[in-house]
Amino acid sequence: MLSMTNELLAQRIHRHGVHRNGEAIISPAGGLLGWLIDLRRVFLKKEALEEYSDAFWRLYKDRDPFQIAGMETAAIPLLSALVMSSPKERAPLNALIIRKERKTTGLGKAIEGDVTDEPIILIDDIFNSGGSAEKARAIIEATGRKIAGLFVVIDYRSRTGLRWREANAIPVQSLFSLSDFGLTLHPDQASPHQGYRQLWRSAVPGGFPYHVVPKSTPLLVGETLYRGCDAGKMHAFDAASGAILWEYQATGAAVQKGIWSSPAHYDGRIFFGAYNGAVYCLDAKTGREIWTQSSGEWIGASPIVVPQHGLLYIGLEFERPWAQGSVCALDIRTGNKVWERLTKKYQHGSPAYWKGGDLILWGTADHTMAALEAKSGKVEWVFPTRRSVKYAPAIDEERRIVAFASFDKSI
Incomplete structure (x- = not known):
């Protein structure tokens, strides 16, 4: 049963974010899709951001201090709304924007904002395959921090997404699932899956990770790299x-x-x-x-x-x-x-x-x-x-x- 606030937000998503097969919806492979969810238009509305923030803080207001982070560009209005609506009794909420691609000019940052020691809640509009979440996780972990949780508007609960949260032991909390909008995923075939574990890591001082270019790749000769x-x-x-x-x-x-x-x-x-x-x-x-x-x-x-x-x-x-x-x-x-x-x-x-x-x-x-x-x-x-x-x-x-x-x- 959805709360009143969630019900209002769900109605907005129905009207402005869910696109069905009456429209020409092109898949990444070039075919036609039966439906598509795009929430960017939804969260250009003041009312939708207020309803989203209200739903978030009802879940997180009593949590210990944390900071939020999100991948550009879909998460930017969500981050802004949460910072602006943070309860007055809480300390100011720190927010981080994670770039999809590292800047090749200026300071060349992958993260905009100051990363603190507080737990990081990753913010996104949709969680499907986990591709964006994985990129964000890798960038955040490069700072020596870890993601404490992921909060999304809609969780597709796809096979790959479920595998991602299990592999990384990251809890995912959402406001809605696909069933709330009368949608289902086509059963995807089980793909070959290989798990990896780190055998060793060797840090070499002096690296400069901000050039977006191919660099010296490792060469294996016998037992030497x-x-x-x-x-x-x-x-x-x-x-x-x-x-x-x-x-x-x-x-x-x-x-x-x-x-x-x-x-x-x-x-x-x-x-x-x-x-x-x-x-x-x-x-x-x-x-x-x-x-x-x-x-x-x-x-x-x-x-x-x-x-x-x-x-x-x-x-x-x-x-x-x-x-x-x-x-x-x-x-x-x-x-x-x-x-x-x-x-x-x-x-x-x-x-x-x-x-x-x-x-x-x-x-x-x-x-x-x-x-x-x-x-x-x-x-x-x-x-x-x-x-x-x-x-x-x-x-x-x-x-x-x-x-x-x-x-x-x-x-």
Whole structure:
């Protein structure tokens, strides 16, 4: 039985938030949906926010002090309403806004507001699969805090949502369920489910998490993991325990960038670039420097090694106003440059090797995908795109196909 306040709010949701199959409702897969709930229009109404706040505080007014947090943008009016309606006998209510994507400018924050030590109640309008709640949970836990509970307007009680709350041991409280609006979910098929547990964690000082870009990915060789970091260090970790076996400092790397290049391994050696413009070759077992080659001002691309030619391929970046990048091949024994092709823009993209054609395939910020002879660097073909290509392509040797994504939103 709904209270009077909840009944009024339910009527508003019926009128303004529930859309049925008389309207064209497109699913994420491109098909048609029978119904959709969208509460953003509902909570642009003053009366709805008042009814929501009244319902919340009837449940939470006697709780010990807590703070509230919500993911933009649906939760913002809800957070504001709760802060404004907080009972006078309680201490001021602290609120946090969690960004869907970390800002790439300004302070680059993922959370707006000051996180205190009080328990955090996560606020949202709808709880379905748990995708938004999981993102919020991960961001909050990165601050060293945990979510004490989740409060939502409508709980779908979907299979994935139930699994999420069980896995994270987070209680979910709601004002309504789908049945209050005469709606049901289609029975979803049980999907394969894998649980994970943390085996180890190794914190490395100097990280800067606010660049929204691909960074140095870990490379597993035998029982050792290799990975670069923002602090300009290449680390070797014991894969079983996470213990640091060795670390190598790339001096002079750009502040807060360090090593974004993913390492490559060949014949007991590790190869990578750094944001000081140098390419490095280290002994994989000890971290001892074998050679280093200063090739440009910065390197953010990742190398590949083609052993039959004895060459390493990597992208370079320059401070000069002309030919600000290049793609090049270095001798893996010495680091000496064997060939180089200049690009107009910074060369962020990393290469891939097509064995069948003995070609290096390389996307560029010049809005191209180029195929170069591996040994000589001679251009075999160039495919134009409308924007930059900053990721290494995928190659199907058997079908002789190369696939890649461009910043023009095309594959």
